[in-house]
Amino acid sequence: MVTTHNLGFPRIGRQRELKFALEAYWQGESTLAELIAAASNVRQTNWQHQAALDFIPVGDFSFYDHVLDMTFLLSNLPERVKGFDGHELDNYFRLARGRSQQTNHPHHECCSGVRAGEMTKWFDTNYHYIVPEFSHSTTFQLNPSRIINFIQEAKASHSRIKPVIIGPVTYLALGKAKDDTNKLDLLTKLLPVYGELLELFIENGIEWVQIDEPILVTELDSQWQHAFNTAYHHLKFCKINILIASYFGQLKDNLYLATNLPVAGLHIDVSDNQSEIQPVINLLAPHKILSLGVISGRNIWRSDLTAILDWLEPIANQLKERLWIAPSCSLLHVPVDLANEDKMDKEIRTWLSFAIQKIEEISLLGSAINQGRGTLQDQLNKNKAIIETRRSSARVNNHQVQERVKAIHSNMGQRKNPHSIRVTKQQALLQLPVFPTTTIGSFPQTKEIRSTRNKYKSGIVSFTDYSQAMKSEIERCVREQESIGLDVLVHGEAERNDMVEYFGEQLNGYVFSQAGWVQSYGSRCVKPPIIYGDISREKAMTVDWTVYAQSLTKKPMKGMLTGPVTMLNWSFVRDDQPRSTTCKQLSLALRDEVLDLERAGIKVIQIDEAALREGLPLRQELWQDYLRWAVECFRITANGVEDETQIHTHMCYSEFNDIIEAVAQMDADVITIETSRSDMELLEAFEHFNYPNHIGPGVYDIHTPNIPNSQEIKQLMEKAAQRIPVQHLWVNPDCGLKTRRWDEVIPALENMMKAAYELRESIVS
Numbered sequence: 001m002v003t004t005h006n007l008g009f010p011r012i013g014r015q016r017e018l019k020f021a022l023e024a025y026w027q028g029e030s031t032l033a034e035l036i037a038a039a040s041n042v043r044q045t046n047w048q049h050q051a052a053l054d055f056i057p058v059g060d061f062s063f064y065d066h067v068l069d070m071t072f073l074l075s076n077l078p079e080r081v082k083g084f085d086g087h088e089l090d091n092y093f094r095l096a097r098g099r100s101q102q103t104n105h106p107h108h109e110c111c112s113g114v115r116a117g118e119m120t121k122w123f124d125t126n127y128h129y130i131v132p133e134f135s136h137s138t139t140f141q142l143n144p145s146r147i148i149n150f151i152q153e154a155k156a157s158h159s160r161i162k163p164v165i166i167g168p169v170t171y172l173a174l175g176k177a178k179d180d181t182n183k184l185d186l187l188t189k190l191l192p193v194y195g196e197l198l199e200l201f202i203e204n205g206i207e208w209v210q211i212d213e214p215i216l217v218t219e220l221d222s223q224w225q226h227a228f229n230t231a232y233h234h235l236k237f238c239k240i241n242i243l244i245a246s247y248f249g250q251l252k253d254n255l256y257l258a259t260n261l262p263v264a265g266l267h268i269d270v271s272d273n274q275s276e277i278q279p280v281i282n283l284l285a286p287h288k289i290l291s292l293g294v295i296s297g298r299n300i301w302r303s304d305l306t307a308i309l310d311w312l313e314p315i316a317n318q319l320k321e322r323l324w325i326a327p328s329c330s331l332l333h334v335p336v337d338l339a340n341e342d343k344m345d346k347e348i349r350t351w352l353s354f355a356i357q358k359i360e361e362i363s364l365l366g367s368a369i370n371q372g373r374g375t376l377q378d379q380l381n382k383n384k385a386i387i388e389t390r391r392s393s394a395r396v397n398n399h400q401v402q403e404r405v406k407a408i409h410s411n412m413g414q415r416k417n418p419h420s421i422r423v424t425k426q427q428a429l430l431q432l433p434v435f436p437t438t439t440i441g442s443f444p445q446t447k448e449i450r451s452t453r454n455k456y457k458s459g460i461v462s463f464t465d466y467s468q469a470m471k472s473e474i475e476r477c478v479r480e481q482e483s484i485g486l487d488v489l490v491h492g493e494a495e496r497n498d499m500v501e502y503f504g505e506q507l508n509g510y511v512f513s514q515a516g517w518v519q520s521y522g523s524r525c526v527k528p529p530i531i532y533g534d535i536s537r538e539k540a541m542t543v544d545w546t547v548y549a550q551s552l553t554k555k556p557m558k559g560m561l562t563g564p565v566t567m568l569n570w571s572f573v574r575d576d577q578p579r580s581t582t583c584k585q586l587s588l589a590l591r592d593e594v595l596d597l598e599r600a601g602i603k604v605i606q607i608d609e610a611a612l613r614e615g616l617p618l619r620q621e622l623w624q625d626y627l628r629w630a631v632e633c634f635r636i637t638a639n640g641v642e643d644e645t646q647i648h649t650h651m652c653y654s655e656f657n658d659i660i661e662a663v664a665q666m667d668a669d670v671i672t673i674e675t676s677r678s679d680m681e682l683l684e685a686f687e688h689f690n691y692p693n694h695i696g697p698g699v700y701d702i703h704t705p706n707i708p709n710s711q712e713i714k715q716l717m718e719k720a721a722q723r724i725p726v727q728h729l730w731v732n733p734d735c736g737l738k739t740r741r742w743d744e745v746i747p748a749l750e751n752m753m754k755a756a757y758e759l760r761e762s763i764v765s
Ligand code: GLN
Pocket: 440, 441, 442, 443, 493, 499, 560, 608, 610, 650, 651, 652, 735, 736, 737, 738
């Protein structure tokens, strides 16, 4: 008998119930009790959806982030959030967002904000976690009430539950030492707390615990490998079955290590590649169970169940009771339910599978193995027919696009002259002051904007009325920016609900879900479009709005595009051709847009590559290949312009050390990056590498409602100026402002301008 289970379920809710409950609470529009009740409903519903499985996960639910949950579970709180009274959840939100709730004085600079925890991407996904902080004074203490409450809650209605926690080694690896602490030295303090937690699980009648150690699929040096042995040799004395879960790739060099840890079971990701199964079985002691992640937990394609059964059945015969099956990783990274998609193209819809459907797939595979395929022949035949239709569909292939990709030539990605020459020509045209100021693109998206856009989409508002509303919003944005005094303006992106969806909707080869939301961080969700076929552009996508915005001002208006690599990395992509081929198709379509903007008189064009870094393969041995084609794609998009056209790019992160050379090769005239939360730490990259072009290190953390004062901003810029020539520096926020409110954005940008004026003066004097 095979055992079916799941590693984690999306926690945002089928209709994003958690998002709305969180935001209402943060805005002071609902009570904590209402938030807690809404969260409990989401958990109950999630468990019901998984009821057909042998084990349901518990502890995968989070009010904001599961890494932050571990930080609270271990009481690893930074000093700045210690000592607050009130409910623990408020303190949790304080560390997540810089404050717990909206105060009555949102633009008062001193109100109860603290610096929010740094946020970074979870492995190679678009999920962001709050980075644990470590120092010499770090101590750990078990604070289990949250997870124990969830366990008791689950036990009321489900018999077999499996708590999910992040393993001690991965937790340390994901965190950051704030001083010269060696993180691994903390392991001996950490393990007794894990031990206590496991004992508590036993007291609560738990048989199996899933301990996630995804860093097992990354390159580990001998110290970290040793840490695995230390950790699990310590925990083996607990009388509970530990399932170590690795995911997001293969074990490779860690295969021997993982199979020999003294635990009861190992989960491995075999959704893309089954070559590690036999080596793992050969090394796994005969009392251990093997859990196989047989379908992808991260993409949205319906699985070919017959093909899976063909290789899985012999393994099931071999392992018998020792085989478990599950999706490869937590389903956190896929939308909840395909049944929400009643407006999607019917045929394409049959090709897809979201979280609830993936659970059905696992449960079907389990039944096929346990009862024999014969009993499920109808369902398997239906699945097979769908897989074959997709494979041979004419809707997927566009000959012209394929030919254009083949004809790509390296000089398409080459600017006419080097940056040193371009910069003079651009300056002659743009006449910018030193420390030029700009923003990253979007301005606050008010309720009215959203509602007009939605009404237009659903046909309630005509194009004329919609266009009028957007134009007046653009005008408002331009006027605000002029009155603040910014140098390079933006139109504000009111017409865009999402930076990828907006373009995807206008490109062939993309399909959209109505409610395919995936959590990005906290209450923020994205709705990744789905690339199912070859990509082509029918007509200009941004030119009209940008030209209109430029007509309102004498200052340069920055055209705003999403780059090919980000389009790729933030979409669900085809699993039937290499990612690089899909990316090249995107780069050609976007190149046409860049050239159209230039032709329409736009002198500054920003091509956002917010997600370039997160596409890095987890294993460094694969980085060069990825960076080569990713940079090539950016260059194809950006570099067909004249010297005078100033190309900006924007990246949403601060870790540049390892990719700085590739970033430089993109040859954007200006790059804006996120830095304020990490205290300009990224600039370390610039110590060893002379970044040739211009750069705007973000000085306003837009992920929190806190408003930086001009002194803080000035200090950040002064810090930047220690590493980068002042003539190369721009002053700008960390990222787009769409999630903020006007009454936060205006004072923050005013403070930013004030800092820029002072910096300019300090240079002159
Ligand atoms: N131009 C986009 C915006 O301002 C960039 C967002 C991003 O980098 N994530 O919204």
